[in-house]
Amino acid sequence: MQDEPSNGANQLDLFRQGSLDAFEALFRLHQRAVYGWILRIVRNPAAAEDLTIETFFRIHQAHARFQPALGFEAWARRIATHAALDWLRAAHPESELPAELPAPASADPGVAAEIRCRTAQAFGRLPPKLRIAAALAVIEQQPQKEVAEALGISVAAVKLRVFRALRYLRKDLASQGITP
Numbered sequence: 001m002q003d004e005p006s007n008g009a010n011q012l013d014l015f016r017q018g019s020l021d022a023f024e025a026l027f028r029l030h031q032r033a034v035y036g037w038i039l040r041i042v043r044n045p046a047a048a049e050d051l052t053i054e055t056f057f058r059i060h061q062a063h064a065r066f067q068p069a070l071g072f073e074a075w076a077r078r079i080a081t082h083a084a085l086d087w088l089r090a091a092h093p094e095s096e097l098p099a100e101l102p103a104p105a106s107a108d109p110g111v112a113a114e115i116r117c118r119t120a121q122a123f124g125r126l127p128p129k130l131r132i133a134a135a136l137a138v139i140e141q142q143p144q145k146e147v148a149e150a151l152g153i154s155v156a157a158v159k160l161r162v163f164r165a166l167r168y169l170r171k172d173l174a175s176q177g178i179t180p
Contacts, residue, residue, distance in 0.1 A: 009068060011025055011026070012026075012066070012068035012071075012072060013068050015063055015066065015068075015072075016063055016064065016066045016067075016068055017063075018063055018064070023059075023060055023063065026059075026072060027056050030072065030073070030076055031052065031056070033073075033076075034052050034055055034056070034076055034077075034080050035048055035049065035052040037077055037080050037081070037150070038051045038052055038055065038080050038083070038084050040135065040136060040140045040142070041081065041084040041085075041088070041132050041135060041136065042084050042087060042088065043135070047087060051080070051083045051084055051087055052080075054083045055076070055079050055080040055083045058079050058082075058083060059075075059076060059079055062079070074149050074150075077146075077149065077150045078149065078150055078151075078152055080150075081132070081150040081151055081152075082152075084132065085128055085129070085132060088128035088131065088132065089128050115178055118173065118176055118178060119169070119173065119178075122168075122169050122172040122173055122176075123169065125172060126165055126168055126169070129151075129161060130161050130162075130164055130165035130168065131165065132151065133147060133151065133158055133161035133162050133165060134161070134162050134165035134166065134169075136150070137158060137162045138162060138165075138166075144158045144159065
């Protein structure tokens with residue numbers, strides 16, 4: 001998501017004042033980036049589409065609280081993150097890990113597939129706040145500062161959540177007889 005050039009500042013002011021045209025322009029400009037951000041969190045394209053609409057609905061409702069001087073991108077990302085977190089809390093889906101996630105070579109592809117499946121299930125059992133932090137910081141390799149801004153927490157809190165998520169994953173996998 002990229003903030004607008006100088007003429008966009010006027011658009012941001014108009015949006016804050018409630019201009020539907022300014023809102024629609026911001027929607028067109030940021031829709032893809034918001035969708036991509038949400039998809040990284042929920043790992044479900046259909047849910048990401050719905051949550052993108054939900055995010056922009058929330059953005060429109062909150063237009064009066066928007067501060068143009070701070071920019072639209074980080075504000076939209078935070079709202080999108082909260083919408084995704086709400087969905088994760090309600091749905092408790094099992095997040096799918098990316099296929100290209102590196103794994104140590106295994107003599108038996110069936111064993112590797114089973115470990116991958118159990119790891120994905122363990123990841124899905126993480127508390128939503130830890131799952132989001134781990135998905136964005138570890139799997140998606142987003143900068144911790146960006147993750148912190150989106151979650152509305154400090155970089156130290158992101159590090160702590162990732163640490164806890166990895167600790168929970170190790171414990172869960174160890175209880176299944178899998179040594180990470």
